[in-house]
Amino acid sequence: MTSLLRNFWYVATSAKNLKAGQLVAKKMLGEPIVIGRRTDGEVFALRDICPHRGIPLHHGWIEDRSVCCCYHGWKFDTDSGRCSEIPSLTPADNLDISRIRVFNYPCREIQGHIWVFIPLDTKREINETQLPPVPTIPDFGKTTPGVAETFHFACDVDQAVIGLMDPAHGPYVHTSWWWRSGPRQFRVKEKLYEPVPMGFRLAPYEMPVSAKPYKLLGNKVSIEIIFQLPSLRTEILRGDRYVACAFTAVTPIDENTSEVYQSLYWTVPGVGLLKPLLRILTRQFMGQDRDVVIKQQEGLSYSPSLMLIDDADTQAKWYFRLKQEYEKSVLENRSFQNPIEPRILRWRS
Numbered sequence: 001m002t003s004l005l006r007n008f009w010y011v012a013t014s015a016k017n018l019k020a021g022q023l024v025a026k027k028m029l030g031e032p033i034v035i036g037r038r039t040d041g042e043v044f045a046l047r048d049i050c051p052h053r054g055i056p057l058h059h060g061w062i063e064d065r066s067v068c069c070c071y072h073g074w075k076f077d078t079d080s081g082r083c084s085e086i087p088s089l090t091p092a093d094n095l096d097i098s099r100i101r102v103f104n105y106p107c108r109e110i111q112g113h114i115w116v117f118i119p120l121d122t123k124r125e126i127n128e129t130q131l132p133p134v135p136t137i138p139d140f141g142k143t144t145p146g147v148a149e150t151f152h153f154a155c156d157v158d159q160a161v162i163g164l165m166d167p168a169h170g171p172y173v174h175t176s177w178w179w180r181s182g183p184r185q186f187r188v189k190e191k192l193y194e195p196v197p198m199g200f201r202l203a204p205y206e207m208p209v210s211a212k213p214y215k216l217l218g219n220k221v222s223i224e225i226i227f228q229l230p231s232l233r234t235e236i237l238r239g240d241r242y243v244a245c246a247f248t249a250v251t252p253i254d255e256n257t258s259e260v261y262q263s264l265y266w267t268v269p270g271v272g273l274l275k276p277l278l279r280i281l282t283r284q285f286m287g288q289d290r291d292v293v294i295k296q297q298e299g300l301s302y303s304p305s306l307m308l309i310d311d312a313d314t315q316a317k318w319y320f321r322l323k324q325e326y327e328k329s330v331l332e333n334r335s336f337q338n339p340i341e342p343r344i345l346r347w348r349s
């Protein structure tokens with residue numbers, strides 16, 4: 001069974017999917033969570049179970065700074081999760097309603113994503129000042145993505161992550177005419193990887209700018225691909241004129257299913273007109289990754305033993321080592337020691 005890493009920020013939804021006054025039900029790492037946006041624009045995340053009689057709070061509505069349960073109208077403050085009103089009480093009742101709480105998850109809106117922090121323990125109060133920073137995409141400040149799409153992957157987070165970082169499936173899975181055409185042509189790739197905090201990266205290098213889309217960014221274009229726990233992949237193309245980025249976040253829904261958030265950012269002017277086309281291409285490309293894991297599930301349902309080979313699957317091996325070390329560091333109550341060493345990886349694709 002897949003282990004799900006806690007004490008991390010996870011993408012809960014694209015910010016564009018959460019309108020003012022809206023409540024959205026999510027399941028993240030097996031937990032029912034309601035995400036909402038107040039009319040003042042602030043976002044919040046609460047455990048999606050009313051502590052009174054258990055109905056999910058997302059069936060209710062937002063009133064000012066509270067969520068109101070649809071069953072008996074109990075209200076919960078969106079900042080603290082504390083109960084602020086029980087309509088059925090009379091002045092003669094002496095129930096201390098502020099002691100009734102729903103767990104409130106730390107929640108932030110950054111660069112067009114709503115992030116929710118999933119702690120180790122939802123029984124304990126969270127000290128907001130001790131939270132790790134929300135992962136941000138360098139080079140883009142407060143920019144929101146030009147394209148942001150969500151995909152449901154019928155597999156655990158591990159298969160989703162290693163499928164997305166896998167350099168050898170391209171010629172077999174991504175066969176759209178606009179991506180590559182004609183017979184498969186393999187070349188030996190040789191690339192330097194090195195550790196970064198909580199992960200590893202393809203060390204930035206300058207690409208040959210023969211392909212037209214890269215030329216949009218300038219005459220010199222470098223690429224950097226960063227992978228970081230729990231399941232974040234950031235691919236940045238830096239040209240001498242403009243920058244573009246593909247950001248992928250995998251959020252486990254539960255042990256068996258995952259949600260994949262794919263966003264594209266760019267600073268190139270005028271590309272806004274191409275948004276509908278880029279959206280279609282993103283759906284097609286990620287749809288290919290999603291469809292291949294559906295086929296894979298047919299085999300995985302028999303729990304076969306699997307293989308990871310060098311060097312094409314070395315990144316997948318690193319992912320599991322990073323996960324293992326993270327879980328060990330939590331268990332031993334010590335800081336995380338990145339187990340990855342700089343190394344050149346070679347494969348044909």
Ligand code: FES
Nearest residue numbers: 050052053069072
């Ligand atoms: S179940 Fe929510 S108020 Fe009663």
Ligand SMILES: [Fe+2]
Nearest residue numbers: 163164173289
């Ligand atoms: Fe892929």
